Amino acid sequence: MTAANVAYTPMNRGLRTALLCVFLILTGCAKQGVSSLPYDAWYLGFVAPTHMAVWIEAADVLDIRDRGFWRVMGGGARMDFSHRPEDGWSERTGVGSGKYISGSDLPKMIRVRWQSLAEMKTYDVVVEIPQPARNTMLTAQRAYCRLDGKVVPQYRTYLTIGLAPGGIAQAWLRGVCLDRIQVTRAVGRSVPSEDGYLPLEPESQAYIDAHGIPYGAW
Numbered sequence: 333m334t335a336a337n338v339a340y341t342p343m344n345r346g347l348r349t350a351l352l353c354v355f356l357i358l359t360g361c362a363k364q365g366v367s368s369l370p371y372d373a374w375y376l377g378f379v380a381p382t383h384m385a386v387w388i389e390a391a392d393v394l395d396i397r398d399r400g401f402w403r404v405m406g407g408g409a410r411m412d413f414s415h416r417p418e419d420g421w422s423e424r425t426g427v428g429s430g431k432y433i434s435g436s437d438l439p440k441m442i443r444v445r446w447q448s449l450a451e452m453k454t455y456d457v458v459v460e461i462p463q464p465a466r467n468t469m470l471t472a473q474r475a476y477c478r479l480d481g482k483v484v485p486q487y488r489t490y491l492t493i494g495l496a497p498g499g500i501a502q503a504w505l506r507g508v509c510l511d512r513i514q515v516t517r518a519v520g521r522s523v524p525s526e527d528g529y530l531p532l533e534p535e536s537q538a539y540i541d542a543h544g545i546p547y548g549a550w
Contacts, residue, residue, distance in 0.1 A: 368437060374469065374489045376442065377428030378409035381417040381550065383536035385409075386495045387447040389454070389527070395437040396466070405430055409446075409495055417539075418546035421502060423512070427490040438466040439491065445523070448497050450536070450545055452529045455499040457520025461491070465515045468505055477509035486510050496550040 376393065380386040391405035410429045415422035433439075442459040472485040488505040492512075495501055499520035506512040532540070 370470065370472070371487055371489055373432040373434045374436070374439070374491060375427060375430060375432050376405060376439075377426075377430030377490065377492045378405065378444075379421075379425045379428040379492060379494045380409040380411050381421070381494070381496050382411055382413050382415050383417055383450070383532075383539045384497055384545070385411065385449040385530075385532055385536060387449060387530055388495075389445045389447065390443075391445075392443040393433055393436055393439055394441040394443070396440050397437050398440075399436070401433060401436055404433060418543070418549050420549045421494055425492075425494070427506065428492045428494075430492075438469055442491075442493060442503075444493065444495065444501065444520070446495050447525065447527075447529055448495070448499075449529055449532050450540055451497050453497075453499075454523050454525040455495075455520035456523045457499060457501045457518050459493060459501050459503055459516065459518045461503070462516060465503075465505060465513075468513065473507075473510060475507065475509040484509070488513065491515075494550070497545050498547050498550070500550045502550060 376391065378386070378388060386409040388406050388409060390403045393401040393404055408429060410426065412422045412425045414424065439461045441461065444459070445454065445456045447454050468488055472487055474483055475486050476483050486507040486509055488507045488510055490506045492504045492506065493501055499522065501518045501520060503515040504512045505515055
């Protein structure tokens with residue numbers, strides 16, 4: 333099966349601003365409820381390029397019913413140390429560190445505030461999930477699953493967001509036995525830090541000292 337991009341049309345600036353205002357209001361009043369999904373929950377995970385460690389201060393979800401789910405995730409993002417950062421995002425990167433979002437319907441927006449430890453900068457970004465991507469999350473596909481050797485119907489229930497220096501946020505969808513599909517890409521804004529920065533691992537700091545940060549690779 334070949335991975336493909338999901339095409340979409342970006343929101344205009346006025347609509348984006350209005351939805352962001354709604355998002356900021358609703359993220360403080362998350363509600364649990366019955367969703368219309370054909371599965372119990374979808375997964376939100378985060379990854380970072382090799383040596384470009386990330387610390388997530390908060391991740392919030394706004395679903396298609398305009399319900400906010402506040403601070404569903406925090407902490408470190410998974411890195412794949414088998415891949416050089418200058419080569420871009422690794423195809424081997426899994427679903428990332430995260431959690432299942434229970435009680436939510438399909439995602440409309442994901443807001444993430446995170447620290448780029450390689451830069452010692454903090455970013456805030458809103459990732460809009462386009463309708464074609466949500467349609468994909470509702471479409472079962474038959475896939476050969478090497479876990480049990482059977483061809484089974486599956487959904488792409490894993491939404492992974494890659495966070496990189498420069499405020500880059502790249503989103504993908506995948507299933508347990510379904511290839512990764514690129515969803516969208518956003519660029520966050522730099523914001524003042526509310527906390528101190530954790531130090532990089534010595535190996536990562538040594539790599540950055542020797543090679544720098546490959547802006548543009550992501």
